[in-house]
Amino acid sequence: MAEPPRSKTSAEPSSRSEPRPDRVDRPDGSESDVEENGKRKVAAACQSCSNVYAAQLWPDGTVQPIGRRTGCRCGCKEFDVIE
Secondary structure, three states, rough: OOOOOOOOOOOOOOOOOOOOOEEEOOOOOEEEOOOOOEEEEEEEEEEEOOEEEEEEEOOOOOOOEOOOOOOOOOOOEEEEEEE
């Protein structure tokens, strides 16, 4: 019996080279995690319960979890950037 054709999955490498939306090219050809508006994507831990979130670090030092504008599930709104 013949096998059905395989569909391309995200695990297979793409033949196209697309720019990553979370990176900004520097003049020297390297990449930066800083977005055009000055925010940087980081990992951040809640100061109260230690839950870890993907977050944005704003130029003024504010850390905001991505997708959780109201803060952590535990109610805390203070986070520490994980280096």
